[in-house]
Amino acid sequence: MAQTRESILDAAEALVAEGGYANAGMPAVAGRANISTGLIYRYFESKSDLFDEVFRRAAQREIDACAAAADVDLPPRDRVQRVAETFARRALKGRQLAYALLAEPVDATIDAERLHFRIPYRDIFAAIIRDGIKRGEIAEQDADLVATAIVGGIAETLVGPLSRPPEPERESALIQGVARFCVHALGPVAADAASAHGFQEKRDE
Amino acid sequence: MAQTRESILDAAEALVAEGGYANAGMPAVAGRANISTGLIYRYFESKSDLFDEVFRRAAQREIDACAAAADVDLPPRDRVQRVAETFARRALKGRQLAYALLAEPVDATIDAERLHFRIPYRDIFAAIIRDGIKRGEIAEQDADLVATAIVGGIAETLVGPLSRPPEPERESALIQGVARFCVHALGPVAADAASAHGFQEKRDE
DNA sequence: GCAAGTATTGAAACAGTATTCATTACTTGA
DNA sequence: TCAAGTAATGAATACTGTTTCAATACTTGC
Structure with missing residues (x-):
């Protein structure tokens, strides 16, 4: 679902906007987007x-x-x-x-x-x-x-x-x-x- | 020996000058200075x-x-x-x-x-x-x-x-x-x- | 030559994260 | 209702270097 993809991007950006890149680990992104860590990897190859x-x-x-x-x-x-x-x-x-x-x-x-x-x-x-x-x-x-x-x-x-x-x-x-x-x-x-x-x-x- | 300290600094700088910071891990610095990795920590608290x-x-x-x-x-x-x-x-x-x-x-x-x-x-x-x-x-x-x-x-x-x-x-x-x-x-x-x-x-x- | 003290070793432990994957939960079409 | 397929989980693993430390080798004063 493309919507999940968007919510991951939004969550990641929100974390950066709040506490900088240092604040934006993968578990944190997942938490913010209300999904599991692993799921991010169905939408993105890697963290970078x-x-x-x-x-x-x-x-x-x-x-x-x-x-x-x-x-x-x-x-x-x-x-x-x-x-x-x-x-x-x-x-x-x-x-x-x-x-x-x-x-x-x-x-x-x-x-x-x-x-x-x-x-x-x-x-x-x-x-x-x-x-x-x-x-x-x-x-x-x-x-x-x-x-x-x-x-x-x-x-x-x-x-x-x-x-x-x-x-x-x-x-x-x-x-x-x-x-x-x-x-x-x-x-x-x-x-x-x-x-x-x-x-x-x-x-x- | 203050001389060892200097040689560590020189080795580290030489590595950076040759291949950038990415090239300058602690084992590499030690190797370049002809000492063991551990010894660096008698002269410097930490890598940074x-x-x-x-x-x-x-x-x-x-x-x-x-x-x-x-x-x-x-x-x-x-x-x-x-x-x-x-x-x-x-x-x-x-x-x-x-x-x-x-x-x-x-x-x-x-x-x-x-x-x-x-x-x-x-x-x-x-x-x-x-x-x-x-x-x-x-x-x-x-x-x-x-x-x-x-x-x-x-x-x-x-x-x-x-x-x-x-x-x-x-x-x-x-x-x-x-x-x-x-x-x-x-x-x-x-x-x-x-x-x-x-x-x-x-x-x- | 012998202690006592100091320098040195380097392999192993550690730390912090990204990444994986076997398992579970949904969704959908018949 | 049931398969078949797809989405999702999250604890375990892998990785990449830094850092530690018990053991060893020097050095120096006596």
Whole structure:
């Protein structure tokens, strides 16, 4: 029954969202789903098989939300800002799950899944950057590299706060700061506007 | 004998540098150091105790090198660039060890050590940024946040290349790209020079 | 050369989980 | 109601390394 399969996935995700991956052993998943341990193995080859899917589903929701934030008719810098804010805001809402997706130590196999998870983020930013370069609003540069660095920067900035107890009063400043960082990382506007007026970029090319 | 202790640390680090943490079981460490497995436990409480120290020592060398790169009488943006280049260049040289320090999945206890490892890097960048703000060469902003994001950006950018076979011909572009990203992340020069001439920053404060 | 103390050995014990599988309980079509 | 087939159980097992410890070999002071 496909319903049982879903309930296993839901149970596993709920456990991760509550206490992290460390909290999600197979007996615990089974208990949460009101089934026996052994039954899980009729639906999933192995534990990493199961959690690969758990992480992929959770990641996909995040990525969809960011893709939606990117899908607006605004200048590239605004779109980068929107995506960064969406990423950060949602992570701070789903703290434990976000932490598990971003940083919690897990098995090597699942860690591979986590690396995949960052690629769609990178691609969202990279697409915006390429568009910005085409329009002349962002200087020529390696879009993939900068997009990767932006994703890393956001993640690193969030890991600290996510690993500590929530501090709601600081969240808004954090989100703004992260977004600001991302826009800055795009570099100054194309050469005509900035470099002629004192923006120091002599070492960049 | 303190010499035995050293040889254990050296053996453990050598194994990590050759095949990653996964390659460094206690019997392997003992074999490499030409002692018995049990003896390690007269010098170290536990495996994570041992590897905490291995990682700390290795990290300290990297941090010292970056601190030295930061310790020059140059404008803040140049200093950021130097540190970033040093970080990236050294990581690409000591690939396997750098990967273990930056990203390889390890035990939860050792992972904590890895988080500590990034703090000194953050502090190096944060100090430069504060100095730059004081001098008016960098716009007012949360120095710790930006420094954290920069470290995350560098790390994320390196993880991919470090996890794949070396491609020496691309390394120089990678190092330059990373450094460029870091300088950009500092934002435009203070308001008087840039914002009056078209650099878009309206959403930043 | 002999104790007393210290370093070293390595095989065996242990721990924590994932995984299996013989058994039992359902479900369904005739 | 009864088979035949499928879902489900959960205690036993397998596995993967770390950690222990009784036994042994050194070292050093007397």
